Amino acid sequence: NILLIALALVSGGMLLWQSLRSGKSSGSIGPAEATAAVNQRHAIFVDVRSPAEFAAGHIAQSRNVPVAELAQKAGSLPKNKPLILVGATGRDAAKALAQFKAQGFAEVTCLAGGIAGWVQAGMPIKKG
Template sequence: MNFFADYNNLALIAIAVVSGGLLAWPQIKAGTGGKRVNTAAATQLINRRNAVVVDIRDAADFAKGHLPQAKSAPLADLPGRAASLAKDKATPIIVICQTGQRSGKAQAALKEAGYSEVYALEGGQAAWQQAGLPVIK
C-alpha cells in the first residue's frame, strides 16, 4: 500500500496510464468508423464478391491515379451520391482515400445510406500503390 502513497510512484502510474491511452487512441478512433481491410483482403473482396470501390478523394487526386473500376465520389458529395453507388445495399463497399485517415466519415455516411457491409482500405491509395497493385491514370 505504501507504493501508491509515494508521489513519485503516482507520477509514474499517471504517465503509464496516459501513454497507454495515447497508444490505444488510433485503434479506438478507427473502431468507431467501421471495418478496415488491408490490400490483400480488399483484392479478395473485389475479385470474389464484386465489391464496389468508392474513391472519396477529390477529382484532381482521382485523375492522378485510382484503383481499377473505382467510382469517384468526393467526401463532400458522398451523402448525395450514396444511393447510386451500388444496386444492392448488401454489396460490399470499399472506401478509399489517400492515406486511410478520412475513410471513417465516408463509412458512417454509407452506413447511414443503408449499406450493410462497408470497409475502409487501411493506408488508402498510398498502401495500394506501395503494394504494387494496379492503378489507372
C-alpha cells in the first residue's frame, strides 16, 4: 500500500510540476491529466458536441453544452471550477475555448484528441 501511495504522490507531483513549468492557463490536456484534474481539482467535463453525438457515447458525468447553444447554456456552468472541453476530435472544442473565455471562464482547457482520444486511451464512456 505504501508503494501505491508513493507512486500516486510522485505522479501527482510530476503533473503539477509540468503545469507550473509550462505556465499555461489554456490549451489541451490528455486523458490522464484530465482525470487527475477531475479527481484533484473537481474539474468538469463539458461536451460541446451535438446531443445526438453525446447520446452515442460520452464521458461519465460530463455536461452537454453544444457549440450552437453555448451562449444560452454556458451560464449554467460554475465559473469557479476548471472546465475541460470535449469535442469529437479536439478541433471543435478548441473553437469553443475562445467563446468560454469571452464569457468569463478563467480555467478552460480542451481534451487532446477529444472523445476519440479518450476512447483510444482506453478510458470508459457512457452511452445514452
